[in-house]
Amino acid sequence: MNNFIYQKVHNIAEATACCMNTPGSQYVGGGTNLIDLWKYNLIHPTSLIDLTHIDVGHDVRERDDGGLRIGAFVTNADTAYHPLIEQRYPLLSRAILAGASGQIRNMATNGGNLLQRTRCYYFYDHDLPCNKRNPGSGCPAIEGYNRMHAILGTSDDCIAVYPSDMSVALAALEAWVNVTGPNGERSIAFEQFHRLPGNTPHIENDLQAGEIITSIDLPSEGFAANYSYLKIRDRNSYAFALLSVATGLTLRDGVVTSARIALGGVAHKPWRKVDAEQFLLGKTPDEDNFRKAATILLEGARAFKHNGFKIELAHRAIVRNGLMALQPSSQLPGAQPSV
Amino acid sequence: MLINLIVNEERRTLEVMPWVSLLDALRDRLQLTGTKKGCDHGQCGACTVLCDGKRILSCLALAVMKDGSSVTTIEGIGSEGNLHPIQTAFIEHDAFQCGYCTPGQICSVIGMLEEGKANTRDEVKELMSGNLCRCGANVGIIDAIMDVKGSTTQTTKSHTTKSYE
Numbered sequence: 001m002n003n004f005i006y007q008k009v010h011n012i013a014e015a016t017a018c019c020m021n022t023p024g025s026q027y028v029g030g031g032t033n034l035i036d037l038w039k040y041n042l043i044h045p046t047s048l049i050d051l052t053h054i055d056v057g058h059d060v061r062e063r064d065d066g067g068l069r070i071g072a073f074v075t076n077a078d079t080a081y082h083p084l085i086e087q088r089y090p091l092l093s094r095a096i097l098a099g100a101s102g103q104i105r106n107m108a109t110n111g112g113n114l115l116q117r118t119r120c121y122y123f124y125d126h127d128l129p130c131n132k133r134n135p136g137s138g139c140p141a142i143e144g145y146n147r148m149h150a151i152l153g154t155s156d157d158c159i160a161v162y163p164s165d166m167s168v169a170l171a172a173l174e175a176w177v178n179v180t181g182p183n184g185e186r187s188i189a190f191e192q193f194h195r196l197p198g199n200t201p202h203i204e205n206d207l208q209a210g211e212i213i214t215s216i217d218l219p220s221e222g223f224a225a226n227y228s229y230l231k232i233r234d235r236n237s238y239a240f241a242l243l244s245v246a247t248g249l250t251l252r253d254g255v256v257t258s259a260r261i262a263l264g265g266v267a268h269k270p271w272r273k274v275d276a277e278q279f280l281l282g283k284t285p286d287e288d289n290f291r292k293a294a295t296i297l298l299e300g301a302r303a304f305k306h307n308g309f310k311i312e313l314a315h316r317a318i319v320r321n322g323l324m325a326l327q328p329s330s331q332l333p334g335a336q337p338s339v
Numbered sequence: 340m341l342i343n344l345i346v347n348e349e350r351r352t353l354e355v356m357p358w359v360s361l362l363d364a365l366r367d368r369l370q371l372t373g374t375k376k377g378c379d380h381g382q383c384g385a386c387t388v389l390c391d392g393k394r395i396l397s398c399l400a401l402a403v404m405k406d407g408s409s410v411t412t413i414e415g416i417g418s419e420g421n422l423h424p425i426q427t428a429f430i431e432h433d434a435f436q437c438g439y440c441t442p443g444q445i446c447s448v449i450g451m452l453e454e455g456k457a458n459t460r461d462e463v464k465e466l467m468s469g470n471l472c473r474c475g476a477n478v479g480i481i482d483a484i485m486d487v488k489g490s491t492t493q494t495t496k497s498h499t500t501k502s503y504e
Contacts (some may be wrong), residue, residue, distance in 0.1 A: 002424065006340065006357035006403045028404070035360075035399045036380050050404055075365045079392075081456065102451055104381060107400065237468035275425020 001039055004045045011055050013178050016210045018275030020046045020182055027212060029073060031107035032100075041126050042133060047143040057111070057214045060084060066220030069178075072213040076100070076166065079110055089218055090328065091227040091248055095169035098231040101238050111213035112231060114167055114177065114193065115205065118160035118268075119240050131201045132278065139201075147306040148242065151314070153267040153300070158201030159304060162269050163240045169229060170218045170271035172246040172262040175218050181211030194269035201268070223248025223260065228324040230317055231264075241265035243313055245321040249285060256280045256289075261322070262296060266314060273297045290322035291315065342406040346371065347415030362397035364387045365412060372443045373413035377471075384470035386452070387443035388412050394450025396469075413442035416449065423451060428445045428483035436474035444470045448484055460485055 007022070009015040019025050024046035034284040037043045038249050054174045057071035067307070070079055080096035100108065117123070122141045123130050131138035138267040141149055141159050167190075175190045192220055194205050207213070226249040233239040244264035250257045263271040276297035283289045301311045301318050342435060344351050346369060353368050362379075365371045365388070379398045386398040389411040417423035425448050428434070434440045447470045456501030457463045463484050
């Protein structure tokens with residue numbers, strides 16, 4: 001662990017100036033992932049710039065377009081339990097509550113959740129090569145023990161999975177990430193925010209130097225009538241997903257009028273495919289159709305030595321979660337990641 | 340850096356380096372060793388304290404980031420001869436063996452009950468999953484919490500039976 005300096009900032013201008021003027025500095029919010037990475041000697045910040053006292057991004061507010069704006073510095077707990085989120089975006093609430101623990105959700109911020117790093121055990125072992133930590137050094141996971149690793153969107157340089165539950169729901173909801181930085185403000189479609197590893201697995205998202213996530217926008221459609229978040233893991237609570245599915249449906253006269261399916265634990269980012277969702281349009285939401293949608297969504301899935309089980313698991317989870325979305329209030333026992 | 344904390348209702352001023360965790364500040368600087376260091380990585384919950392009324396992991400919090408906060412540790416919860424109801428329930432339900440996780444468990448229970456989201460036994464189990472007990476006293480811990488919440492013995496028994504099916 002290295003020593004670092006601490007800088008408390010109160011607004012965006014101060015924060016970005018600090019960041020740009022202090023080489024090797026990092027922003028910190030809740031710190032639940034960052035402090036841990038520092039303790040494991042995986043990151044070596046020269047300075048931590050504390051964003052938690054900044055004058056924006058601390059509330060959840062309704063937008064004129066019927067959607068919601070969630071502050072980046074609101075905690076995961078306050079977001080999941082916020083009445084507007086619980087009522088209108090229960091999929092997001094469920095996904096957040098499926099992750100971490102009560103204590104961590106009280107600390108972790110929404111912006112930080114999006115930026116959490118993979119829990120790949122090779123990434124966490126600084127004595128081993130890793131293309132994320134040390135670009136060009138190699139990826140021991142590809143030929144190693146890779147039970148938790150990706151089956152979609154992998155590259156020859158990295159097969160890590162992205163661990164956030166919250167982000168799987170945000171992908172399904174087609175959220176937007178609002179950022180501010182030295183070059184002003186911009187909004188990034190959620191789909192574009194996280195990146196596949198390619199040959200630059202150390203670049204995990206679209207943020208540019210000095211940029212800060214200030215808020216997340218949710219479109220008006222929250223799929224509050226038909227939704228489900230299914231998280232499959234080795235123990236029933238306080239564990240990262242082997243695989244997760246966020247499903248949102250709208251139905252009319254017994255057929256699907258819109259559908260969203262996003263997968264977690266299978267790739268370097270939440271995995272969606274519009275073709276799979278469009279296949280369901282106008283069809284009855286039954287096992288057969290969900291199975292066909294799953295086949296489209298999982299096209300190109302590739303197993304490594306220890307994670308082949310994930311492909312069939314994903315097919316079954318997509319079907320099961322689709323059926324559960326039909327009756328959110330009576331989800332099958334064991335399916336509820338959190339209560 | 341000079342920081343101010345209100346610890347167990349007492350104002351404390353201390354000089355800490357930026358990388359000192361709240362846990363280390365409490366234990367090493369304020370000699371409040373009731374809060375335990377287990378994994379020091381946010382996995383076990385032994386370091387749970389209440390910060391501005393919310394349960395957090397003091398091992399993942401930097402002391403400098405908590406400047407101005409009000410912190411409650413196990414030393415601020417009950418005292419010998421005047422135990423907090425949760426402490427009494429832990430004793431009655433044999434909710435610990437070695438005791439190392441207990442201060443964190445107690446703080447976590449108080450924080451969880453304040454959050455008001457744990458109504459059923461299953462919800463309590465889920466919302467206490469951030470506190471590990473390697474002695475395996477979990478069943479006693481959940482019993483103690485349900486007791487404090489005013490749950491009936493009947494509920495506890497039927498659930499225990501169910502879990503063996």
